[in-house]
Amino acid sequence: MYLFKEKPIRNTIDVNQQALSLIEDGFRRLQAGEVTMPPVLSMPIADKNGELDAKTAYVKGMDQFALKISTGFFDNPDKGLPSLSGMMLLFHSDTGFPAAVLQDNGYLTDVRTGIAGAAAAKYLAKDEARIAGIVGTGTQARFQLRALKMVRPSIEKVYVYGRKKERIEAYQREMEHELGVTTEAADLETVVRNCDVLVTTTPSTEPFIKKEWLHPGLHITAMGSDAAEKNEIEPDVLGAVDILACDAASQVFSIGEHRTAKESGVIDESSTVEIGAIISGDAPGRETMEQVTFCDLTGTGVQDTAIAVYTYDQLKASGEGLEITEDE
Template sequence: MKIITQEDIVKKLNINDLLFELKKSFIYYSEKKIICAPITQTHFSEKNADIHIKSGYLKDDKYYYVKIASGFPDNYLKNISPSQGVIIALNTSTGIPEVLIKDDGFITDTRTALSATLCAKFFASDKIESLGIMGNGIQAYLNAKYLKFIFPELKNLYIYGRNIEKLKNIQQKFVDLGCAVNLTDDPNVVLMNNKIIICTTSSKEPYLFPEHIIPGTVIIALGADDGIKQELSSSVIFQAKNVFVDSLDQCLKYGELSHAVKQKPEIQSKVLELGDIFAKNESYISKAGYTVIDLTGLAAQDIMMSRYILNEL
């Protein structure tokens, strides 16, 4: 079996190529060109940790991909990344596992952040000079890093976290990206100063409410992925001008939408999948209201990322 490590992957990555592959992943998913198996999730309540298994394949492709990804937030106490995992590629003709991508969660972290970058690039204005980030973990940093790469004019970061001392401990690496960094334990400060908001926490209680959202804002929610986590109050979904999702099926089960639909089942009628929007190349953004993008993470993203890596290596 061929083994590919994170070190091998990092040497070959091209951000613009990955954005192109991720855009295709959303389109192929909505067009049902990628077949995905049901997600398996295990939650370790005593550790506040999760293990997710996502799998599937692109029709007529050589490999079927199985990804095991884990999130153990307390790993930082052991100087280990909270995100871990592997991807196995099995031959679709024989079922034989032929490639092990031992990425230690790198692919999941990267495709999650770049999917938010893709949405910001597609739906936001031509220039992004200020960015609001909810959270202070790996996704907070990667989103700032990749958006700075795509939007060099980005100069202001507003970062929300419940613990200011924790925020101060990670402030310098955000400053090193070339941005002025504003720290706050009040999410409304972030809302009132930004039209791009990326939510990256594992909160189980909503902290974001609609009262201070600026018209024209795009809110990209990454945290809710298991039907338990929730960053946005359901009223944020109800009052949004647009609600876009990576997968309607997944978001109804696991995303921010899963909480809102319990109160108003009819809300799903106004939801559109990103793949359908990307395929038409129409942004649908209105300056009169705000937009919510609910991302739960697709096997399709992992598949397209893995195919790209195998082709490069």
């Protein structure tokens, strides 16, 4: 069994085209029925504004599968700490014996979540999208923009909304320097009405994106809602779009934005299509410049297995990691 620590993981794994291909393949195989993936285990820690989630998936034919334990404590930025943490355990598929412990401190979740957003934008956003709208100023707001810029290099301006001025300004400085974009802080309505691609990245429990702000050509990726109590998007938004997509239909009606939309009667379970079906060509992605598209990302165990196996292979090949024997 190998132990991989955070520093070599961060130095080796990042948002890139190879990782995107692996995440896309995971979504495709999930939609094709080649993945065993149980429901997410989620435990709120309400008095600490925190949560714990556990996700796993076995992909037929893969030599390993992952179990990911992640935590989100959303007051951490006020303490100078990232909101997300966690680790991944990798097991051999033929024996069930542990293959590796990946002490990534939530980094691999950040990467694979950002890449999932890139996959959604790749198939659903306008080809020449120029303006992004980002709601939130945390770690995932950064990864989502990095990943979006990878698949839509035409992005040149970013509208950003956040609740705290100092965190908005820090986000603007960092993204302008790293990605060469111009940024502008704005209210929510201005962000939505002026962007080609909107990404919401908050743990909000009250919806804040409104139907009347939608406009032709807009794509929305909502990735903040990954628990039953979370909700970023007003329900009638989902009923108004031309293409409604999700990462996993087995999850989004219980822990995603689809939940409140179904409860409100604006959609039903036949209204949505998994992003894996769009990736495989079994369902159409964006077909016109005017369509309004939406993708609900709740986070899946297949993403965790894909990124964990990729990390294991990359680090083992480069000689990183500590091999632990039975005697140790």
